[in-house]
Amino acid sequence: MISTDSYHILPFNFIRIKNNEVLINELGDMIVVPNGTACRLVNKEKVDEELFKSLYANFFITNNYFSPMMDVYAARLREKKSFLDNFTALHIFVLTLRCNQNCVYCQASSQDEVSKHCSMSFHTMDKAVELMFKSRSPFLTMEFQGGEPTLEPKLIRYGIERAEEINKTENRKIDYVLCTNSINLTEEIMDICQTYHVLISTSLDGPEWLHNKNRGKKDSHEKVVAGITKARTLLGHDQVSALMTASEEGVLYPIEIVDEYERLGFNSIFLRALNPYGLARDNSDWDEYTDKFIEFYKKALDHIIELNLMGRFFIEEFAAIILRKMLTPFCTGFVDLQSPAGIINSVLVYNYDGYVYASDESRMLAEYNDYTFRLGSVDDKYEDIVCGQKARELGKIWCNETIAGCADCPIRVYCGADPVRNYSTQGDAYGFRPNSWLCKKNKAIIEYLIELIVMRHNEVMPIFKSWLV
Amino acid sequence: MEIKVDRNIYSDSCISKVVYLLSKNYSIERSIENDYEILTIIQKTDEEFDINEFWDKMNDFKLREIINTETKDIKTILYAKAFGEFDNFDENDFD
Numbered sequence: 001m002i003s004t005d006s007y008h009i010l011p012f013n014f015i016r017i018k019n020n021e022v023l024i025n026e027l028g029d030m031i032v033v034p035n036g037t038a039c040r041l042v043n044k045e046k047v048d049e050e051l052f053k054s055l056y057a058n059f060f061i062t063n064n065y066f067s068p069m070m071d072v073y074a075a076r077l078r079e080k081k082s083f084l085d086n087f088t089a090l091h092i093f094v095l096t097l098r099c100n101q102n103c104v105y106c107q108a109s110s111q112d113e114v115s116k117h118c119s120m121s122f123h124t125m126d127k128a129v130e131l132m133f134k135s136r137s138p139f140l141t142m143e144f145q146g147g148e149p150t151l152e153p154k155l156i157r158y159g160i161e162r163a164e165e166i167n168k169t170e171n172r173k174i175d176y177v178l179c180t181n182s183i184n185l186t187e188e189i190m191d192i193c194q195t196y197h198v199l200i201s202t203s204l205d206g207p208e209w210l211h212n213k214n215r216g217k218k219d220s221h222e223k224v225v226a227g228i229t230k231a232r233t234l235l236g237h238d239q240v241s242a243l244m245t246a247s248e249e250g251v252l253y254p255i256e257i258v259d260e261y262e263r264l265g266f267n268s269i270f271l272r273a274l275n276p277y278g279l280a281r282d283n284s285d286w287d288e289y290t291d292k293f294i295e296f297y298k299k300a301l302d303h304i305i306e307l308n309l310m311g312r313f314f315i316e317e318f319a320a321i322i323l324r325k326m327l328t329p330f331c332t333g334f335v336d337l338q339s340p341a342g343i344i345n346s347v348l349v350y351n352y353d354g355y356v357y358a359s360d361e362s363r364m365l366a367e368y369n370d371y372t373f374r375l376g377s378v379d380d381k382y383e384d385i386v387c388g389q390k391a392r393e394l395g396k397i398w399c400n401e402t403i404a405g406c407a408d409c410p411i412r413v414y415c416g417a418d419p420v421r422n423y424s425t426q427g428d429a430y431g432f433r434p435n436s437w438l439c440k441k442n443k444a445i446i447e448y449l450i451e452l453i454v455m456r457h458n459e460v461m462p463i464f465k466s467w468l469v
Numbered sequence: 470m471e472i473k474v475d476r477n478i479y480s481d482s483c484i485s486k487v488v489y490l491l492s493k494n495y496s497i498e499r500s501i502e503n504d505y506e507i508l509t510i511i512q513k514t515d516e517e518f519d520i521n522e523f524w525d526k527m528n529d530f531k532l533r534e535i536i537n538t539e540t541k542d543i544k545t546i547l548y549a550k551a552f553g554e555f556d557n558f559d560e561n562d563f564d
């Protein structure tokens with residue numbers, strides 16, 4: 001029997017959005033309440049019955065700390081961190097730095113197509129695939145990156161065949177992903193993709209003039225679209241996805257970028273900000289860029305919501321990831337918004353240079369002779385790589401539950417920890433939240449999503465729920 | 470600018486968290502006089518110091534502190550239940 005007369009509070013935090021208070025608990029459940037409710041709950045004031053029921057059902061208050069409901073709470077808490085259960089699932093293979101484009105924002109320090117000594121050896125591939133199978137995860141994703149990985153078709157085929165061979169006894173579920181600019185989808189590449197059901201993840205920055213300007217080529221857009229069409233025809237429409245990077249120029253054109261994706265028949269877009277690595281590191285003013293990106297994101301998201309209201313099913317993927325954290329009991333596999341951080345726990349990178357890195361960004365730092373996040377060689381023992389000294393040091397600072405500026409943040413449960421980004425932008429892996437661009441961007445986007453849910457609930461909730469599938 | 474904060478009302482931890490949050494735009498020197506903490510605020514940027522926002526933050530962090538203190542034990546138990554291999558807690562384990 002639930003008594004509304006007395007209660008205990010359960011762990012929660014609160015944020016103020018447009019004259020409302022939003023209470024958020026450790027499970028990521030949130031509830032919109034009148035301003036001052038958090039204070040009333042702390043003072044154990046009587047609240048009206050309907051509010052009491054909502055707070056009780058959503059684990060903000062309880063009558064009894066030892067009720068069976070606390071077991072349900074604990075089970076849900078475990079589910080929210082279940083990405084840890086099976087350890088590393090995403091394995092990135094950086095085949096080469098060679099590339100056939102000249103992107104203005106290149107984060108990977110790509111080299112000219114004819115460059116030598118910047119591609120992975122077959123020995124490295126062998127060892128890297130063996131290391132991948134050391135992870136106990138029943139689901140493995142083998143993702144090929146570059147440079148432009150399609151310039152190394154023999155290596156792709158060799159890596160996949162090696163994985164298939166080992167998997168005859170391992171019986172894992174393996175997804176193969178090829179991250180390509182789609183310029184060089186040759187017969188050989190398409191044959192590999194068809195044979196092994198390789199997903200194509202391509203990049204398209206928006207309308208023709210913008211994309212070509214970003215890529216430093218006059219015909220890049222035309223070739224990418226031709227590549228996408230070819231891949232869709234041979235592999236199936238849903239085997240091809242695309243993401244964009246908002247360059248300094250791109251942030252000025254949110255509507256045009258979304259419309260281009262819609263025109264080309266995509267059902268989603270991932271609105272991705274520049275990362276401060278490679279050529280993008282030279283961006284003139286990151287504070288200004290972050291502000292512009294936030295405005296860009298909000299305008300693009302508003303436009304996407306309008307498209308959905310007009311009956312077109314179209315997802316913004318970053319929002320969808322955060323909404324899954326807000327509106328479902330499940331965790332997401334997105335490595336950039338995890339705590340403990342995605343590095344090592346969810347992703348490992350096998351670089352062309354024969355070394356293993358904690359994340360994609362970690363290997364990008366290595367191109368500037370910074371090997372802070374180099375975990376070891378592919379020839380090292382797996383345990384020494386994932387449980388070595390560097391991994392253990394990172395483990396002290398990869399939970400946002402415990403780091404300054406994050407631990408008390410009301411939206412912590414929707415965000416993640418990123419020591420590599422902290423290090424690359426602030427020179428310190430622990431990081432300093434008050435002037436972190438990443439914190440500013442994530443906070444603005446998460447708060448905007450909450451604001452939409454609060455202010456336009458009936459309009460946006462059917463749309464947001466449809467994105468959770 | 471100087472602000473006097475009563476340490477009988479706001480804890481060191483509460484003040485520290487607000488100072489941390491504001492430290493992008495302001496240098497804040499802290500000193501103790503009897504029961505009061507004196508915060509001397511110097512602008513680092515053009516951003517004017519908003520005294521109302523400061524006290525709003527102070528009160529919010531004080532409230533968060535009360536919630537954290539009151540729920541610390543149950544939070545520990547919930548995390549232990551969720552991630553430990555034992556689930557036989559009872560009232561005797563609760564301080």
